[in-house]
Amino acid sequence: xxxxxxxxxxxxxxxxxxxxxxxxxxxxxxxxxxxxxxxxxxxxxxxxxxxxxxxxxxxxxxxxxxxxxxxxxxxxxxxxxxxxxxxxxxxxxxxxxxxxxxxxxxxxxxxxxxxxxxxxxxxxxxxxxxxxxxxxxxxxxxxxxxxxxxxxxxxxxxxxxxxxxxxxxxxxxxxxxxxxxxxxxxxxxxxxxxxx
Amino acid sequence: xxxxxxxxxxxxxxxxxxxxxxxxxxxxxxxxxxxxxxxxxxxxxxxxxxxxxxxxxxxxxxxxxxxxxxxxxxxxxxxxxxxxxxxxxxxxxxxxxxxxxxxxxxxxxxxxxxxxxxxxxxxxxxxxxxxxxxxxxxxxxxxxxxxxxxxxxxxxxxxxxxxxxxxxxxxxxxxxxxxxxxxxxxxxxxxxxxxxxxxxxxxxxxxxxxxxxxxxxx
Numbered sequence: 001x002x003x004x005x006x007x008x009x010x011x012x013x014x015x016x017x018x019x020x021x022x023x024x025x026x027x028x029x030x031x032x033x034x035x036x037x038x039x040x041x042x043x044x045x046x047x048x049x050x051x052x053x054x055x056x057x058x059x060x061x062x063x064x065x066x067x068x069x070x071x072x073x074x075x076x077x078x079x080x081x082x083x084x085x086x087x088x089x090x091x092x093x094x095x096x097x098x099x100x101x102x103x104x105x106x107x108x109x110x111x112x113x114x115x116x117x118x119x120x121x122x123x124x125x126x127x128x129x130x131x132x133x134x135x136x137x138x139x140x141x142x143x144x145x146x147x148x149x150x151x152x153x154x155x156x157x158x159x160x161x162x163x164x165x166x167x168x169x170x171x172x173x174x175x176x177x178x179x180x181x182x183x184x185x186x187x188x189x190x191x192x193x194x195x196x
Numbered sequence: 197x198x199x200x201x202x203x204x205x206x207x208x209x210x211x212x213x214x215x216x217x218x219x220x221x222x223x224x225x226x227x228x229x230x231x232x233x234x235x236x237x238x239x240x241x242x243x244x245x246x247x248x249x250x251x252x253x254x255x256x257x258x259x260x261x262x263x264x265x266x267x268x269x270x271x272x273x274x275x276x277x278x279x280x281x282x283x284x285x286x287x288x289x290x291x292x293x294x295x296x297x298x299x300x301x302x303x304x305x306x307x308x309x310x311x312x313x314x315x316x317x318x319x320x321x322x323x324x325x326x327x328x329x330x331x332x333x334x335x336x337x338x339x340x341x342x343x344x345x346x347x348x349x350x351x352x353x354x355x356x357x358x359x360x361x362x363x364x365x366x367x368x369x370x371x372x373x374x375x376x377x378x379x380x381x382x383x384x385x386x387x388x389x390x391x392x393x394x395x396x397x398x399x400x401x402x403x404x405x406x407x408x409x410x411x412x413x414x
Contacts, residue, residue, distance in 0.1 A: 097376065097378075099375050137374060166388065184374040
């Protein structure tokens, strides 16, 4: 059966497969074993049980089948980490607005390699070329300097920009929600830069 | 204890210096009059609705349906839709001037405000007056943390008016959201503005400005 989201994507150094096909045990360990830095700017905690991790995978499958968002497992394809679960990335499709929203959780060991930008390049291509959307958008928490650097780099490279600093954007889970830096890449800018 | 026979989440009526906001339903607003202002071909209706999320009514039934939605949203606590009437000292005392809405998002602890006015009521600062009154409802009565306003990116008039009352309350324009809102003519970009509870308290919270509703729930 034809699928909305590509099942497999490959970039120079990375391979992406549906997150819901990852072995639940492997996924649980990946999430559980990350140091606190990885969760510092995420709106949730590490899973407390394998069951919790399995539930996350189940909802990823539901969202994939429902075409509301694609969650991919990210694995390096070469070097000593080849095949390892390095992270998970999201492309959420807001169809009625023609916007794709990106997200990424990268294991600490894989930070600083430019994987985020490489992944974003692939996701922008899916959002614009395959899914025919008009904008690719991403938010990161203000103060998350690692994300800021990574996001600014790929957003600017593709002709987008930081458009707003949003307050009270995410749900308030006790206390004030953090401010979010909102970036968007318009389809035209992306096409211009890609060339013929 | 409240002495209101039907206590509601939102105030049924909010009075300001020049305006009276009344929870809209088929009693407080004559559906046939609403239709006259909002029907296709009504004077200035295209200009009024150009940057709104709805377009002119094709049938009288749409006016009834809209007011029914207003009533059920109000009763369920989903949103307050007020009919705006010119106050008693205004030249058009008691006349229907437009609508004003307040939609709480309890998860995010914020309220989104919106409004439209008939063209003859433009340019008088009614929108700012209505916003100040509903900000007070959002912060004082509903205990929310922020008030959000958005406008169509090309709606320069609204943007100026919003910026003025938002900045007076200590808030700010945050930037441009791409394809954020489905307007009458399709999806378009919006500017987003926010005022936090702290900003409001510091700038307007103490103002005694026209709050005759204070204390009615005591």
